[in-house]
Amino acid sequence: MRKFFRVLSVILVIALVWVVAVNYPRLDILTGFASKNVASGMFLAGRSQESIEEGDNGFSPVNLSNNKVNAQEKSVSSSVFGLKKRTAVYVEGLGAILINKDYKVGMEFKVPNRTIAPTELPYPYGDLPQKDTVFQEVDYEKLENVVKNAFDTPGMEDKRTRSLLVVYKDHIIAEDYSEGFDKSTPILGWSMTKSITSTMYGILSRKGEIDVYEPADVPQWQNDERRNITYNDLLHMNSGLEWIEDYNTLSDVTRMLFQKSDMGAMQASKTLVGKADSTWNYSSGTTNLLAGPLLKKKFSSQQEYLDFWYRELIDKIGMHSATIETDLSGSFVGSSYGWANTRDWAKFGLLYLNRGNWNGEQIIDSTWVDYVSTPTNTSNGRYGAQFWLNAGGHYPDAPRDLFSANGYQGQYVFIIPSKDLVIVRMGLMEEPEFDVNGLLRDLVSCIR
Numbered sequence: 001m002r003k004f005f006r007v008l009s010v011i012l013v014i015a016l017v018w019v020v021a022v023n024y025p026r027l028d029i030l031t032g033f034a035s036k037n038v039a040s041g042m043f044l045a046g047r048s049q050e051s052i053e054e055g056d057n058g059f060s061p062v063n064l065s066n067n068k069v070n071a072q073e074k075s076v077s078s079s080v081f082g083l084k085k086r087t088a089v090y091v092e093g094l095g096a097i098l099i100n101k102d103y104k105v106g107m108e109f110k111v112p113n114r115t116i117a118p119t120e121l122p123y124p125y126g127d128l129p130q131k132d133t134v135f136q137e138v139d140y141e142k143l144e145n146v147v148k149n150a151f152d153t154p155g156m157e158d159k160r161t162r163s164l165l166v167v168y169k170d171h172i173i174a175e176d177y178s179e180g181f182d183k184s185t186p187i188l189g190w191s192m193t194k195s196i197t198s199t200m201y202g203i204l205s206r207k208g209e210i211d212v213y214e215p216a217d218v219p220q221w222q223n224d225e226r227r228n229i230t231y232n233d234l235l236h237m238n239s240g241l242e243w244i245e246d247y248n249t250l251s252d253v254t255r256m257l258f259q260k261s262d263m264g265a266m267q268a269s270k271t272l273v274g275k276a277d278s279t280w281n282y283s284s285g286t287t288n289l290l291a292g293p294l295l296k297k298k299f300s301s302q303q304e305y306l307d308f309w310y311r312e313l314i315d316k317i318g319m320h321s322a323t324i325e326t327d328l329s330g331s332f333v334g335s336s337y338g339w340a341n342t343r344d345w346a347k348f349g350l351l352y353l354n355r356g357n358w359n360g361e362q363i364i365d366s367t368w369v370d371y372v373s374t375p376t377n378t379s380n381g382r383y384g385a386q387f388w389l390n391a392g393g394h395y396p397d398a399p400r401d402l403f404s405a406n407g408y409q410g411q412y413v414f415i416i417p418s419k420d421l422v423i424v425r426m427g428l429m430e431e432p433e434f435d436v437n438g439l440l441r442d443l444v445s446c447i448r
Contacts, residue, residue: 026061026249026250026254027080027083027084028084028086028258028259029250029254029255029258029259030061030062030064030065030080030084031065031078031079031080031084031085031086032078032086032088032098032257032258032259033057033062033258034057034062034065034067034078034086035065035067035076035077035078035086035087035088035098036076036088036096036098036258037052037056037057038052038053038057038067038069038076038078038088039074039075039076039088039089039090039096040088040090040095040096040188040325040337040339041056042069042076042090043074043090043096044090044095044096044186044323044325044339045185045186045187045188045339046185046186047180047185049067049069051180053067055180055428056188056428061080064080064081065078065079065080066078066079066080066081073089074089074090075087075088075089075090076088076096086098086258087099089103091109091111092111093111093112093114093323094109094111094112094323094325094326095323095324095325095326095337095339096325097325097326097327097328098258098327098328099328100259100261100328102261102328103328109326109330110302110303110306110330111306112306112307112309112310113303113306113307113310113311114310114315114320115310115311115315116315116320119318121359123172123343124167124170124318124343124346124347124350125318125358125359126318127318130171130172133171135168135169135171135173135447137447137448138168138173138446138447138448139446139447139448140173140446142445142446143166143173143174143443143446144174146174146439146442146443146446147164147166147174147175147176148176149442150164150176150425150439151164151176151178152178158429158433159427159429159434160410160427160428160429160434161178161410161425161426161427161429161434162177162178162181162187162426162427162428163175163176163177163178163181163185163187163342163424163425163426163427164176164423164424164425164426165342165343165345165346165423165424165425166421166422166423166443167346167349167350167421167422167423167424168419168420168421168447169420170350170354172343172346175342177342183341183342183343184321184341185341185342186321186322186323186339186340186341187339187340187341187342187345187411187426188337188338188339188407188411189338189339189340189345189405189407189411189413189426190336190407190408190409190411191284191335191336191405191406191407191408191411192338192345192405192406192407192411192412192413193287193324193333193334193335193336193337193338193407194284194287194334194335194336194386194405195348195372195386195387195405195413196309196313196314196324196334196338196348196405197287197290197291197332197334197335197386198235198372198385198386198387199313199348199351199364200291200295200308200309200312200313200334201231201235201290201295202356202364202365202368202371202372203312203313203363203364204298205364205365205368206362206363206364206365206368209298210231210298211231212230212231212232212235213230213231213232214230214231215227215228215229215230216229216230216231216233216234216289216294217294217297218268218289218293218294220268220269221268224272225272225276226241226271226272228276229241229276230276230277231290231294232277232385233276233277234286234289234290234294235290235385235386236280236376236379236383236384236385237280237281237282237283237286237376237379237383237386238276238277238278238279238280238281238376238377238378238379239276239279239281239283239286240272240273240274240275240276240277240278240279240281241267241270241271241272241273241274241281241283241285241286242270242271242272242273243267243270243281243283243285243286245281245282245283245284247408252266252270252283252285253283253284253285256284256285256288257284257333257335257336260327261327261328261329262292262293262327262328262329262331263285263288263292263327263329263331263333263335264285264288264289264290264291264292264293264294264327264331265289265292265293266285266288267283267285267286267288267289268289268293270285277377277378278377278378279378280376280378280379280383282383284335284336285335287334287335287386288331288333288334288335290334291331291332291333291334291335292327292329292331292332292334293331295334296331302330306330306332309324309332312363313363316358316361316363317347317348317351317358317363318344318347319340319344319345319347319348320344321339321340321341321343321344322338322339322340322344323338323339323340324337324338324339325337325338325339336407336408342424342426345413345424345426346413346422346424348405348413349405349413349414349415349422349423349424350422351363351364352369352372352373352403352415353415353416353417353420353421353422355369356368356369371384371385372384372385372386372387372403373387373389373401373403375389375391375392380392381393381394382394384403387403387404387405388403388404388405388406389402389403389404390402390403390404395436395437395440395441396437397437397438397440397441398414398416398437398440398441398444399416399418399419399444401416401417401418402414402415402416402440403415408430409427409428409429409430410425410426410427410428410429410430410431410434410436411425411426411427412424412425412426412436414440416444419444419447421443421444421447423440423443425439
């Protein structure tokens with residue numbers, strides 16, 4: 001028996017060494033992901049360490065991380081068997097920042113000024129409960145069943161929906177949450193944040209402070225063909241620049257999110273591998289170039305840049321639970337790190353459903369709504385200006401005018417103008433494992 005246990009121990013050690021050896025090149029990314037998620041989830045969203053480790057970080061090999069929380073300093077350090085320790089530090093107003101050798105203890109950060117005042121109006125335009133309204137055309141019994149079926153049944157994890165909200169004619173007609181989440185819980189939207197970045201350009205366009213068809217102001221592009229790349233090309237992911245968006249390997253996107261102090265600078269250094277306005281390639285680097293270095297040029301100070309996002313959009317439409325996290329350089333991570341509760345994500349969708357008008361005030365021009373929801377010429381009807389589209393019928397049983405903000409692991413804000421609908425679904429599972437088309441089909445069918 002002792003010999004058996006010795007052999008078993010040797011096998012386990014060999015297996016452990018093999019796992020570490022295979023994943024060692026990725027450990028820096030793995031521990032960066034783990035520490036950042038735990039820090040944001042605990043200190044920004046107010047969740048427990050256990051719930052984050054079992055949910056957000058509960059997949060291989062991220063679940064190999066050992067996460068140590070310093071509640072007093074609001075930091076989280078993660079390592080795998082003591083290797084490749086990474087630390088994320090929470091800064092109130094900026095979120096959790098993954099630090100590296102550029103970080104100095106005691107660094108001071110400018111933070112956004114927020115205007116969070118209660119509004120004596122019902123949802124979505126204020127903080128009061130919405131008025132009781134019954135729409136004769138809505139099949140509420142069927143709707144209740146569709147929403148219920150979007151969540152896991154006891155003992156199953158085949159859907160992993162965290163929240164589902166349906167807004168019809170500015171009125172919540174269905175809403176539900178999984179255990180541990182409620183209407184006040186901020187949830188990471190991942191790439192839904194790209195649509196917020198696009199909206200900031202829409203606001204600048206309305207103010208006459210940018211022409212998106214002009215060449216992007218990137219100094220290192222001025223002596224080669226990249227000088228012809230426009231803001232429009234970048235907004236449509238149609239720049240022709242090199243970029244690899246692969247979250248399962250050491251790729252451009254994982255290096256950017258988990259190693260770089262200034263994330264927006266990475267795409268600016270890339271060479272052309274295609275042609276502007278002719279080569280579509282999904283790139284979080286493109287969005288961070290827009291959100292950081294390029295957008296900062298429109299402001300005279302870091303403080304003005306930070307305040308702009310909240311003053312002109314987020315707090316203006318009452319997304320008071322929202323935080324857009326920054327990188328170590330102080331740039332918003334406009335590709336990936338937007339947080340808000342489910343009702344506030346729905347407000348963002350309603351802004352677009354209502355053609356840029358928020359309770360009588362035009363935040364973005366109605367033409368900007370058309371701009372973001374018109375397919376770029378090389379995406380096969382799938383992509384607009386930092387929004388995903390259904391123009392090509394990706395969801396065959398949903399209306400073709402649907403457009404959406406989409407995020408990693410199944411975060412969605414669906415805007416369906418022809419049905420006067422906004423649907424928000426937040427979760428930990430996406431296509432093809434989660435049947436998005438079926439959910440949309442069934443929800444739309446509840447309105448006669």
